[in-house]
Amino acid sequence: MNFAAILPELILTGSGLVLMMVAAFGGRRVTGFTTWAAVVALVGACFALLGEAQLAGPLFGGLIAADGFGAFGKLICFLSAAVAIIAAHGWFERDFEHGAEYPVLILFSSVGMAVMVSATSLMTLYVGLELTSLSSYVLASYRRTDDRSAEAGLKYFVLGALASGILLYGISLLYGFTGTTGFSGIAAAFARDATPSIGLLFGLVFTLAGLAFKISAVPFHMWTPDVYEGAPTPVTAFFASAPKVAAVLLATRVCLDAMAPAIDAWRQIVTFAALASILLGAVAAYGQANIKRLLAYSSINNVGFAVIGLAAGGVQGASSVLFYMAIYVVMTVGAFLCVLRMRDSAGQPIETLDSLSGLSQTRPALAWAIAIFMFSLAGIPPFFGFWPKLLVFNAAVAEGLYPLAVAGILGTVIGAYYYLKIVKIMFFDAPTAPYGKLRAPVETSLIFLTALTVSPVGYLLIGPLGTMTDRAAGSLF
Amino acid sequence: MDLPILTILIAVPLIAGALCLFVGASAARWIALIATLIDLAIGIALWAAYDPGGAQWQFVELQRLGGGITPAWALGIDGIALMLIMLSVFLMPICILASWQAIEKRVPEYMAAFLLMEALMLGVFCAQDLMLFYIFFEGGLIPMFLIIGIWGGAERIKASYKFFLYTLLGSVLMLIAMLYMMLEANTTSIPVLMAHDFPFDAQKWLWLAFFASFAVKMPMWPVHTWLPDAHVQAPTAGSVILAGVLLKMGGYGFIRFSLPMFPEASTFFIPLVFILSGIAVVYTSLVALAQRDMKKLIAYSSVAHMAFVTFGLFAFNRQGLEGAMLVMLAHGLVSGALFLCVGVIYDRLHTREISRYGGLSDNMPGYALLFMIFTMASVGLPGTANFVGEFLALVGLYKVSSWAAIVATTGIILGAVYMLYLYWRICFGKLVHADAAAMKDLSVREYWLLAPIAAAVFWMGVYPESFLRPMRADIGRLLERVERAAPAGDAHLTAGKPQAAPAAHQEAAH
Numbered sequence: 007m008n009f010a011a012i013l014p015e016l017i018l019t020g021s022g023l024v025l026m027m028v029a030a031f032g033g034r035r036v037t038g039f040t041t042w043a044a045v046v047a048l049v050g051a052c053f054a055l056l057g058e059a060q061l062a063g064p065l066f067g068g069l070i071a072a073d074g075f076g077a078f079g080k081l082i083c084f085l086s087a088a089v090a091i092i093a094a095h096g097w098f099e100r101d102f103e104h105g106a107e108y109p110v111l112i113l114f115s116s117v118g119m120a121v122m123v124s125a126t127s128l129m130t131l132y133v134g135l136e137l138t139s140l141s142s143y144v145l146a147s148y149r150r151t152d153d154r155s156a157e158a159g160l161k162y163f164v165l166g167a168l169a170s171g172i173l174l175y176g177i178s179l180l181y182g183f184t185g186t187t188g189f190s191g192i193a194a195a196f197a198r199d200a201t202p203s204i205g206l207l208f209g210l211v212f213t214l215a216g217l218a219f220k221i222s223a224v225p226f227h228m229w230t231p232d233v234y235e236g237a238p239t240p241v242t243a244f245f246a247s248a249p250k251v252a253a254v255l256l257a258t259r260v261c262l263d264a265m266a267p268a269i270d271a272w273r274q275i276v277t278f279a280a281l282a283s284i285l286l287g288a289v290a291a292y293g294q295a296n297i298k299r300l301l302a303y304s305s306i307n308n309v310g311f312a313v314i315g316l317a318a319g320g321v322q323g324a325s326s327v328l329f330y331m332a333i334y335v336v337m338t339v340g341a342f343l344c345v346l347r348m349r350d351s352a353g354q355p356i357e358t359l360d361s362l363s364g365l366s367q368t369r370p371a372l373a374w375a376i377a378i379f380m381f382s383l384a385g386i387p388p389f390f391g392f393w394p395k396l397l398v399f400n401a402a403v404a405e406g407l408y409p410l411a412v413a414g415i416l417g418t419v420i421g422a423y424y425y426l427k428i429v430k431i432m433f434f435d436a437p438t439a440p441y442g443k444l445r446a447p448v449e450t451s452l453i454f455l456t457a458l459t460v461s462p463v464g465y466l467l468i469g470p471l472g473t474m475t476d477r478a479a480g481s482l483f
Numbered sequence: 484m485d486l487p488i489l490t491i492l493i494a495v496p497l498i499a500g501a502l503c504l505f506v507g508a509s510a511a512r513w514i515a516l517i518a519t520l521i522d523l524a525i526g527i528a529l530w531a532a533y534d535p536g537g538a539q540w541q542f543v544e545l546q547r548l549g550g551g552i553t554p555a556w557a558l559g560i561d562g563i564a565l566m567l568i569m570l571s572v573f574l575m576p577i578c579i580l581a582s583w584q585a586i587e588k589r590v591p592e593y594m595a596a597f598l599l600m601e602a603l604m605l606g607v608f609c610a611q612d613l614m615l616f617y618i619f620f621e622g623g624l625i626p627m628f629l630i631i632g633i634w635g636g637a638e639r640i641k642a643s644y645k646f647f648l649y650t651l652l653g654s655v656l657m658l659i660a661m662l663y664m665m666l667e668a669n670t671t672s673i674p675v676l677m678a679h680d681f682p683f684d685a686q687k688w689l690w691l692a693f694f695a696s697f698a699v700k701m702p703m704w705p706v707h708t709w710l711p712d713a714h715v716q717a718p719t720a721g722s723v724i725l726a727g728v729l730l731k732m733g734g735y736g737f738i739r740f741s742l743p744m745f746p747e748a749s750t751f752f753i754p755l756v757f758i759l760s761g762i763a764v765v766y767t768s769l770v771a772l773a774q775r776d777m778k779k780l781i782a783y784s785s786v787a788h789m790a791f792v793t794f795g796l797f798a799f800n801r802q803g804l805e806g807a808m809l810v811m812l813a814h815g816l817v818s819g820a821l822f823l824c825v826g827v828i829y830d831r832l833h834t835r836e837i838s839r840y841g842g843l844s845d846n847m848p849g850y851a852l853l854f855m856i857f858t859m860a861s862v863g864l865p866g867t868a869n870f871v872g873e874f875l876a877l878v879g880l881y882k883v884s885s886w887a888a889i890v891a892t893t894g895i896i897l898g899a900v901y902m903l904y905l906y907w908r909i910c911f912g913k914l915v916h917a918d919a920a921a922m923k924d925l926s927v928r929e930y931w932l933l934a935p936i937a938a939a940v941f942w943m944g945v946y947p948e949s950f951l952r953p954m955r956a957d958i959g960r961l962l963e964r965v966e967r968a969a970p971a972g973d974a975h976l977t978a979g980k981p982q983a984a985p986a987a988h989q990e991a992a993h
Contacts, residue, residue, distance in 0.1 A: 367589070370504075381625060386651070387618040388603075396614075396658070400552055403662040411662070415655040422651055426628070426644065434632045434640055462618075469549035 011062035011072040014051035014080060015120045021047035022113035029106035037105040041095050044109030048088040048116065052081055060481075068188045070124040074481035078328055078474060079123030079255040086247035086335045087116045092448055093339075093346055094240030108148060112244065115141035119252035126263065128177045128187040131256065135173070135220065138249050139166050145244065146237040158236025165219070165229040173216025179209030189264035197267035210265055214275050217260065220253035223313060224282035227306045231290075234302035239355060242298055243342030246305045251331045254309065258316055258327050262482055269319055276317040277410055283310030284417035291424040296357050297345055300424065301338070304383055307421050308334050311385075311398055314414050318401035324479035326401040329471060330394035333460065337391055340456030341379040343449055347372055351442040362428065364437025372441075373432045375457045382460040384425035385418050390464030487544050489558040489609045492525050492568075493602050496575075500598030508590035512583060515594035519575040519601065526572035533565055535953045539960060540611065540674060552665050554614035557672065562953035563738060563808060564608040567731055570815045571608070573939065574727045575601050577932050578720035581823055584928075585719060585830055586634060593634055597720065600626040604728050608735065613661050613671045620732065621654055627713075627721070627729065635716040642709075642716035649709040653699030660692035664744070677743040677964070690748035693741050701733030703793060704763035707786045714782035715835070719826030722778065726785050727819035734792045734811045738804070742796065743961055746968035749797065753970055756797045757887045763790035764894035772901040777825045777835045780905055781818060784861065787894055788814045788869075794891050795876030799969040803879025804958045805951055809872030812950060813860070813943060817869060820857045820936040824850070827929055828909075831922045837905065842914035847924045851910045853933045858906045860940045862899045868943035883972040 009016065025040045025047075032039070060077035070076075091109045118137030125131040143166060147159020181187055183205040184195035196202050202210070219226040234242045261272050287307025294300040312334065315326035348356045366373035382391030395418065402411040459467070499518030503511040533541060543559035560568065578597060586593050603626070606619035624647050632643035665671050668679040681689060699706045710730075714722045742749050764787050771783035788810065795807030827850060828843070829835055844851035860867035863874075873895060881888040914920040925933070943950055 366592070386621060386625060388622040392618070392621075396552070396662070399659065400662050400666075403659060404666055408659070408663075411659050412656065415659055416652070419648060419652045419655060423644070423648060426647060429628075430632060430640060430643075433629060434643075465548060465554065468553050472549055472553070 008058065008062050008065060010058040011065055012059070012070075013054040014059055014084070015117055017047055017051045017054055018113050018117045018120065022110055022117065025113065026107070026110045029110055032106065034106060038095075040106045040109045041091055044091050044113050045088045047113060048084045048091070051116075052084050055080055064126060068190065069127045069130045070121065071126045072124060074478040075255070075259065075324075075328075076120075076124030078478035079252060080120050082251050082332055082335055083119040083123065083248040084116055086251070086339055087112050087119075087244065089339050089343075089452060090240055090244035090247065092452065093243055093343055094238075095448075097238065097240050097346070108145070111141045111145050111148075115145070115244075115249065119248055122252045122256045123259070125256065125259070126189045128180065128192075131260070132170075132174065132177060135253075135256070136170065138252065139170070139220075142166075142245065142249060145241045146233055148241060149238045152238075154236040155238060158233045161229055161236075162233045169216050169219030169226065172212050172219070176209050176212025176214070176216055179205055179212060183209060189260070192264040193266050196265060202268050202271065206268075207271060210268060210271055211275065213260065214257070214272060217253065217257045218279055221250060221257060221309050221313075222306055223279040223309055224286045224306065227283065227286070230306055231299045231302040234305075235296055235299045235357075239298065239342065239346050239357075242301075243339060243346070246301065246338045246342065247335045250305065250309065251335055254312055254316075254327065254331055257313075258324055259482065261316060262319060262324055273317050273319070276313055277407075280310045280313040280317055281410070281413050281417070283307060283313065284414055285310075285420070288417055288421035288424070291421070294424075295359050297348070297359055297362070297428075298357055300359065300428075301341060301345070304421075304425075305338065307417075308338075308383065310417070311395055311414065314410060315398035315401050317410060318398070318405045318407060320401070320405065321476070321479045321483060322404055323398075323401040324482055325472075325475040326394070326397035328475040328478055329397050332471065332475070333390060333394045333464075336456050336459050337379050337382050340453060340460065341376065341383065343453045343456065344372060344376045344379065346449065347441065347444060349442050349444065350439070353442055353444075356441070359428065359431055361438060361441075362431045363435040365432040367437045368440040375453050376432060377429050378457045378461055380425040380428050384422045386422065388462040390460040390462065390467075393465065393468065488525065488529065489542050489544060489560065490556075492522060492529070493605050493609065495521050495525070496598040496601040496605075500595040500602070503591045503595040503598065506591060511591040511594040512579070515579045515598055516576060518598060519572070519579050522601065522605075523572045523576055526569050529560070529565060530569055530953070533560075533562070533953055535562060535956060539957065543611070552614060552662070552671060554618060555612045555671065557611040557615060558609040559611045559674075560609055561957045562955070563735070563957050565953050566808065566812055566950060567608045567728075567735055568605060570731065570812055571601065571604050571728045573935075574723060574815065574819055577819070577823070577936065578723050580928060580932055581723065581826060582718065582720045585826065589633060593630070596626040596629050597724075600630070600724060604732075607732055611673050613665060613673055613676065616673065617654075617658060617661060621651070623729065623732075624650055627725065630721045631713060631717045634718045634721070637716075638712070639716045642712040645709045646713040649706070650699055653696040653706070656692040657696035660689045664689060673739070677739075679744070681745065683747050686745040686748035687751060690741055690745040690752060693736065693745075694752070697733040697736040697741065698759075699733075700736065701730060701789050701793065702786060703759050703790070704766060704786065705759075707763070707767070710786060711779050711782040714785075714822075715776060715778045719822060719829065722822040722826075723819040726781075726822060727815040730785060730789060731811050731815055734789070734796065734807065737793070737796050738808070738961070743964045746965040749965065750799070750968040750970050753797050753883075756793055757884060760790040760793045761887060761890040763787060764891055765897065768894055768897035768901060772897070772904065775837055777837055777905070777909075778822065779835075780837075780901065781821045781825065784898065784901065785814065785818050787898065788818070788861075790894065791873055791876050791891065794880045794887060798876070798879035798883045799962075799965055800879045800882055801958060801962060802875045802882070804961065805954065806872050806875025806877070806879055808954055808958070809943070809947060809950065810869065810876055811872075813868030813872045813940070816936050816940050816943070817857055817860045817867075820933060820940070821861060823932050823936075824854045824857060827925065828922065832918060837908050839916060840909045840919050841912045841916065842910070843919065843922070844910040845914055846920055846922060849925045849930070853925070853937060854910060855906065856937050856940065857933075858902050860944070862902050863895050866941065866944045868940045868947075871944060871947045882974050883970055885973055
């Protein structure tokens with residue numbers, strides 16, 4: 007038993023259990039403690055990723071693999087989870103809600119994500135996914151007294167259960183026709199025949215459908231806007247970042263590892279999901295008046311782009327997906343940190359786009375930060391959000407998928423419209439009632455840091471981050 | 484060259500722009516003016532230090548960030564880029580001065596946007612790396628979007644969206660083509676790519692993708708419709724930069740990418756370019772004739788003038804290429820000056836309606852004189868910059884296609900019609916409107932805006948050699964490159980039958 011290789015997961019599980027007890031007996035008084043302790047645990051888990059955790063390879067009879075791919079995914083997930091905890095600090099407490107357990111739930115969710123990104127068996131895949139999802143259902147309805155939050159939790163749970171059912175059906179078919187749950191065994195079964203049997207294909211389709219739900223790719227995206235809108239904003243920030251990364255990485259591993267020989271079969275599905283997500287994410291965001299809803303469509307749109315890299319396949323494709331998700335998380339977390347700043351003078355959160363009107367005159371720094379995130383999410387150079395988009399298109403072009411690349415890049419133009427709309431509201435329109443002032447130095451510095459990362463300064467990251475993603479992607483093959 | 488002079492050229496406005504955001508209105512104006520003047524000085528120094536007979540790429544800088552398609556900080560200019568850089572740095576201080584009083588709200592942001600714009604424009608002309616070029620090329624949309632959207636006229640929001648999305652749509656296809664080229668040639672270096680031979684089938688697609696971007700930027704008919712909106716709504720200085728420099732990026736793109744990288748495809752698509760340019764010359768000239776809004780008229784005239792550029796570029800000969808470059812420079816100066824002329828009277832009366840003016844030569848003689856100079860230059864009067872460029876472009880075009888030359892030449896006549904008609908309606912006749920009659924003549928500041936441009940227009944018209952000299956070697960290299968694909972043309976010199984000549988010679992010898 008190589009426990010050093012799963013040290014990050016052990017740290018998170020242990021601290022999660024301890025903090026749960028602390029929260030249960032300490033009540034509201036210990037919120038600050040659990041928050042910062044959870045952040046420390048997550049950062050500690052990041053350091054534990056060094057060494058064995060990315061080198062050990064297959065563990066526990068092929069249930070999980072401690073490789074570079076998984077380690078990279080865990081790093082992004084843990085860091086964005088830590089930011090989601092910090093962002094929520096002080097958010098729940100003020101409204102007489104119990105905030106102490108929020109970090110604990112995020113910790114358990116993080117353990118689930120860690121299992122997801124390193125799963126090399128259908129069983130661990132499912133266990134990781136459910137651990138993350140169950141924590142997420144609770145988080146979505148964390149604000150019990152708020153109808154919208156409760157509704158979001160219920161919707162998420164019902165639709166998530168449906169997706170899990172679909173996924174399990176696909177898993178059972180794959181197991182039935184291959185006789186194994188291990189990814190390498192499934193890959194061997196797919197490779198055996200020139201054209202996979204119909205049963206295997208059904209298994210593949212259902213598994214991918216279940217995963218598409220988790221990454222909220224069209225046509226399994228319906229839950230996303232409602233859940234994002236209803237869930238408390240820090241939770242939405244969390245949903246849009248860490249679990250999404252984990253799910254995309256999980257899908258990448260499933261496609262490029264377990265189903266690698268059937269690339270022609272899944273590439274069609276992935277291509278459709280990519281283009282449909284890009285298009286729908288762009289068009290449906292058009293009429294939104296709520297910023298969280300708009301960012302939900304933005305995340306659907308962005309997942310579409312990431313999945314283009316998956317459709318390309320190969321080391322380059324996988325590397326571009328990793329790069330994309332890393333930068334996507336920075337942009338999304340930054341954007342949501344800015345949304346958390348949208349509060350009226352009494353401190354109540356505001357979510358309407360109209361309230362941003364004329365922000366560049368009342369709060370120029372905040373307006374510029376949001377503008378940077380929006381241009382970056384739209385993929386307009388010189389902002390750094392352009393680069394990951396370029397990488398996925400580059401991977402597609404390298405594979406000769408020209409129609410996909412052209413269609414995808416035309417999608418960026420459609421999507422650019424609604425990002426520009428936010429900039430227009432902030433910069434062109436007349437000012438409205440200004441937001442209340444808030445003293446939150448940690449969040450402010452996080453906004454600054456994320457904005458700096460996606461600013462043109464970010465191009466300096468291409469070298470180191472590119473090396474990391476290439477190495478991580480290489481460990482898949 | 485040890486001093487990274489091109490980096491400094493780009494960095495000065497960038498730093499000044501960031502600085503502007505933290506100071507008050509008046510300080511921002513001065514910072515912007517000083518920064519643009521520093522850039523002008525650097526530009527002049529570049530021109531002085533540039534060796535027309537030297538290496539193709541001078542002032543080269545290279546700083547790698549990573550391998551593969553990663554953009555390298557690769558800068559370097561040839562004579563063509565140098566001239567366009569000169570145009571940009573020359574117009575920028577004028578733009579800042581033109582906005583000195585006209586812009587009253589949010590001055591620091593305005594100046595910052597303009598300085599950012601300048602940095603990105605200069606970056607486009609300096610970039611020697613494909614990705615770097617694209618980043619600068621696209622990045623320029625953001626400040627212009629803000630300039631039109633914040634400080635524009637009544638319809639500014641529609642115009643800013645149209646500008647942004649239209650040009651973005653054109654450019655993204657170019658990006659896919661660039662990715663293909665980088666994979667195919669395994670380099671991002673523009674000089675290397677300029678010497679790379681792509682297979683003909685690929686060339687056609689690549690050419691079309693680049694054409695989509697540059698035709699929108701140029702703009703060519705029928706993708707010019709964003710331009711009148713953007714021009715009319717933009718503040719005066721925004722129009723100047725738009726007409727003066729941003730449109731030139733399209734022509735620069737053709738001369739830097741389309742022609743040397745895809746020579747065969749360029750020949751293949753000559754009919755397309757000539758038909759679109761021919762329609763642009765005639766159609767947009769007629770549309771310009773029917774305009775009641777001064778800025779719209781000049782915007783449409785820009786489309787017609789830029790058609791001369793595409794005509795000249797795709798003539799594949801020295802006259803055509805040099806003519807196209809000179810038209811670009813001349814148009815940058817003259818249309819910029821015309822927009823300034825409109826701005827001068829707009830600031831006084833706050834309307835661009837032509838019929839609200841008339842008889843201005845009575846109360847504004849200085850204005851009428853300068854406006855006359857630029858009108859004549861726009862018409863292409865000998866002695867002004869446009870004449871040289873248009874004449875050369877037409878000569879080059881005539882060698883390739885007589886029919887295209889005939890159509891293009893009508894553009895000069897139509898240009899005279901709409902420009903003279905405009906001048907007549909504004910400056911001649913009786914002063915019928917009391918408010919127009921009460922307008923004061925040019926202030927000292929306004930003289931300082933227009934007089935330098937007038938001087939440059941005459942300089943270029945009388946002694947174009949100063950401007951052609953740095954470009955000559957580069958145009959020669961471009962010709963060598965495209966020679967193999969040059970079209971046959973329909974005008975050739977035929978050798979005569981010199982029979983009487985020997986006799987005449989003997990007569991003379993006696």
